[in-house]
Amino acid sequence: MDHTRLRDAGIKATFPRLKILDIFYRHADQHMSAADIYRNLISDRSNIGLATVYRVITQLEHAGLLKRTQLDTHTTVFELNDKGHHDHLVCTRCGQIRESSDPAMAQLVRKIARRSGFELDSYSLVLYGSCGCAREAPAAPHGEFE
């Protein structure tokens, strides 16, 4: 576990912070909810509770180490904040999350904001649909997962 990342971010290296940040580094390509983190902690035989998980990921987000994305009203996921801006494509069938960073999209968003006289701080774009997983599993009749 790496103390320096927390120190560099200006927060104290407590055990729950180190442990939870470590999970993000071990799943660096994933977007995880608080519940996902909690499940990882359980399989690591850690006794950090869900309330602590919520508190710590918020602290890590405020320290700039994690990035939050609101996928829908019920789902918030977190990832390491080291990739720069990107948008998310969410498969509503299997839950897979893909990333896209197209400079043309960033330009368009800035143009729309400018035209509206809107001072843009940030934006978040989530595309919903199917990743193709339904096509790959022809055995499942239509509507089974709805």
Ligand SMILES: [Zn+2]
């Ligand atoms: Zn899918």
Ligand SMILES: [Zn+2]
């Ligand atoms: Zn992402």
